[in-house]
Amino acid sequence: MSAVIKTTEELVIPILTKKNLELVDIEYVKEGPNLFLRVYIDKPGGIDITECGEVSELLSEELDRVDPIKDAYFLEVSSPGVERPLKTKQDFANNIGKNVLIKLYSPIDGEKEFEGILKDFNNEIAVVSYKVKTRTKEIEIPFDKIAKARLAVAF
Template sequence: MAGKISEQTKELILPILDQLDIELVDLEYVKEGKNWFLRVFIDSPKGVDLDMCTAVSERLSEALDEDDPIKEAYFLEVSSAGAERPLKTNEDLKKAVQKQVHITTYEPIEGNKQFEGKLIHADEHAVTLAIKNKTRVEEITLPVEKIASARLAIIF
């Protein structure tokens, strides 16, 4: 049920976001305790502020009321994807080239399941990271099908 609602909501929100030049990063419909939450995570080349979240929330709320794909009561939350936003698709990975990323794999590769470094290449088959190892930089290539999760990383 949650997957179907997510897909219906995605169909409603994409035209709204296109008009506002905003990217849909993620969308989830989840139950926490007794309550259902529809969470929409957005990003924009200009950044995301409260006014932008409010505008998306208002327009999406109207579209959801009109189309009514969700029968039970729920809370709508629209927010920025954040500085450590998830990278869920190949397109997300390609856009993150030259940025710092954190990648977790399903199984160990060269003895590790977690990798953090500069993403230097991404395509449909693999990603290549430049990882600092003490005083030198090493490159490692990870097959896309082995990636469990990926996100942008903040380096302090």
């Protein structure tokens, strides 16, 4: 974890705890000539723009005080959106029954990507029901083989 992300996490957690909000993710990325520090927050039922603005103001003050980023950057505080990343075991447990997209470090049954319904998660294994043409299959995916996962909008 980069020092900027670690410092930002240490600064934002107390702010979010006071507001009963959850930290979903932090990104520190360069896009073109610009640097962006993105903080994704949420709560049950979703988050609104007012809450994002309040967290942004408070976090901005803390970042100015600590000054972990010497270059100019843009701070963005927002909802993770409908395709929210699933990073922790708790994220998986909280999203059983929802459509997910899971990408793996190494293939299982010749595939490195599965999209389907998260049927179960028992702390180490995600069970996903997915379709292959007209057949429905189930796959057990060990948590430590998951490179990236997110909720996926089903059409």
